[in-house]
Amino acid sequence: MRIALLAEGGYPYARGEGGAWVDRLVRGLTGHEFAVYALGRSERAEAAGMVALPPQVRDVRALPLWGPAPGAGAVSGKARRRRAQALEQYRDLVGVLAGDAGANGVADRFASVLYGLAELAREDGGIPALLRSEHAVRVLEEVCRAPGARPLVAQAGVGDLLLAADQVERVLRPLSAPWYDEFGDALATADLCHAVTGGTALLPALLAKRFFGTPLLVTEYGVRLRETLLLHRAAGLSAPVRALLAAFHRHLAGEAYRRAALVTPGNAHARRWQEHCGADRERVRTVYPGYQGPLPEPAAEAEGGDPTLVWVGRADRGKDLIGLLHAFGEVRKEEPGARLRVVRAGEGDPAYLEQCRSLAAQLFPDEAADAVTAGESPVTFEELGSPGAPALPDAYAAGDVVVLSSVVEGFPVTLVEAMLCGRATVSTEAGAVREVIGGTGLVVPPRNPKALAEACVALLRDPERRQRLGAAARERALELFTVERNLAAFREIYLDLVAHAPGRHAPLRDPDGTPVPFGRPAESRVPGRWTAAPAWALAAREPAYAGAERRERA
Template identity: 40%
Template sequence: MSEGTYPQALGGVSVWCDQLVHGLPEHRWEAIALTIDGNETVRWELPANLERVIAIPLWSAEPRRPRVRRPGRATRTMFHAALDAFLAALVTVPEPDPQRGAVQRSRFLTALRGLYEYAADGGDVAGALRSNAALGRLQDRWGEADKGRLTLADAAHATGLIGNMLRPLSVPPPRADVVHCAMNGLSTLVAMAAKWEYETPMLISEHGVYLRERYLEQVGGELPHAVAALLLAFQRGLAGAAYQFADALAPHSAYNRRWQLQNGADPDRMWTMYNGISPELFPSARTEPDEPTIVYVGRIDPLKDLHTLIRAFARVRARVPDARLRIYGAAIDLRYRDSCRALIEGLGLANSARMEGSAPDAVAAYHSGNVVALTSISEGFPYSVIEAMACGRTMVCTNVGGVSEAVGDTGFVVAPRDPAAVADACVTLLLDPALRRDMAARARQRVLDRFTLAQSLDAYRSLYERLIVPTALGARGPAAALR
């Protein structure tokens, strides 16, 4: 189960999904993707063991056809109680006490269950949230929480967004042996529904920290304050409920594990699973470019904070005048891409820094630099880091997510949003070939020892075996639904 990724988009999460499906051919798979409007194009070559791709559009003009009514599942009184509890949760301050926090998460989960039962009975959850009664109740709850006045416009805006996000509850849940969510957040709604309906085990992986990235999205965001607060309350409640409800959690770094524990996860149901690559596909470079060159390979996206990299490069040029910067990647946010180009021009770097667009050959892109840089403000356990390390390139990275766990002592890890620190590390490596080559050799060996695809697949194979309970479904052979 994925949100905005496999198989309709590229990126690290999609790479990981594709690795699992191809790498575990003994399992039959369904891919359920939360999409924008359902018109997205499949961008991956799908293997034979991926039997179906189901898209659940969250933002199409017309909602999906409601489920077949099953009378008696949810009475009107039960639904109104669930709706009221759900609205109350949107204005409730998170409990720092672990036990009270667990109760809070359980209440949110119970409210979601009530909304699911209403949807299973043919009810329109999004419509109910937009009703006059619900809007009025939300305004009352907001006032009771001493948050001031919530305007009708803001209440309608927030419940409209949340109603669309709850659309997965209105889709018949999959029948599978395991439901594996690629991330926390909206994709877990499908897994919750399958567990409620069929007692299907629920597994959550997490590449970046979903909740942290939602907070980062709202920094300087365009939503009115009250709308953003309600949206974040929903996302926080959902993430915590999913951590508590999941049968197993497979964070992709110790950093992610700490976030999950802070938000209610059970340490006895957690296994840290690092991403892996096939080292033979990322051979070590035998030569270096003629000019001292820094390379970035990844998405052109605000979370990658390329502004810091460009500003750092301006400092590098002051000390290494013939240095070059090459930025490879597809633009996720066109406005951000244009802002990067404007910054390059504004700093007088047009003749030394280039935005190359997508890299058709990632290995050639890594090999085109002496140093590979990643200046993100949020990461999980990025493939680009271990790919570059396998290619025999030394990393300069910011200390976010699992980056430091990947790099260890084979590169430089500095504070995020610190151009001076990035520049100092790059200059040190560019001016010291012996140090650079020693660290690069150790980086490749670190990948061979710890971060291979074979190791990653073996870990997931073992975890699936823990979770799968013999059922009538299992008699047809193992099956997994990737969410």
């Protein structure tokens, strides 16, 4: 089976968890061939190079969404007419983004304008430059100032309009990617398009379905729409620019969810967002990500010693280590010998980590809060790979209870790791925490240090309960969160979607309507290079026919 993987800001450049699960998927499904279509979000990520690719990845095609737009090229009379039409389509598109998102028929209007613009971009490579031109900025200004535009959008100044035009061109750049040639690109002959991220990667996947009828599978292991909106805010974009971009991404996600043969969220939290944005629950199936690395053995509790809590993860504000330190202060009142080990795994926020160290020194002034070796302080700050925690299983085994204190969380990988190690856990209810834990750990409200402390004390005082919960947690993790389970799910999904997809390619015909024998390349179902259009098939598209086809499209 030939699979086209589409990703924005991820595989094959990302080296974190965002690209790791895709790498595990590709490596595990050895019976298929993959072509990767990568939409790059930063020059820095692409400069670092790609991860090592397995042999089943036959092709990688990259389209940077950063940097200047491609040049306009030569302008003929036909090109001028197409670009005038493109400006009108752009006007309609901006009108949808600037108007009332809840108006009747707005989703259909968005889809109609988007596909119309895509048809023009497919024929004219100068559309990206056009969308950054002064003409586009004027169109944008006219629409934002017109009656019916939302008040927030109408407040846009000159700087906002220039920035909005630039950002809208970037998200529309995939329309002009050289990926939609019926004979010259692997996207046309793929059996299935798998968008392994949301965001702009959905756009070429939708066009493949539009132009070639390719079935679409959408997988999101986070709420990509929410992440995009937060990134816009963090980047300091003004409110009018954020409003236009948010409308585009909401409509794009909704169109993809409606057109997808199947949507596979990584947890129920993401699933609720997708259904809210238009996904049909009959075509949504939760597929949990698989744990990366060899499965650890269950960790035995150390006999004797002080009762110990362990926190593992990236030190950033969403993890609420400040709240955990305050909760640990309450724990110490009930269990004076208790200890807390903070083990950093992965990059975080150095300034936030220093703030946590300072708070620990204030809460426990009689002890050195920045010590690394256990025994000198009730709170120790360590790094994964240090002598006290050389590997993840060692970090989890060093405590009696594993704590997660997040206020913002997607899929809590650290909880899965702790469960596989057979550890009892206390977690705050954020993201998919409750779904992951099930009934195998204690869950408390976020930003509630008192409740967190009470749950920790309850488990620290009950070894039998800890052992029972830890054993149940490991069994649950082995049942739901292994790579093998993830691969089996996608292997079944791929076969099911392709088996139920209708025949997509009608016979090639000449200008008189007569079928051209062997006008399309034969399909390959064995490992090897994707079948290219043979010379005789290309010869069948003689200049007269090719010209007639282009005139028909125009």
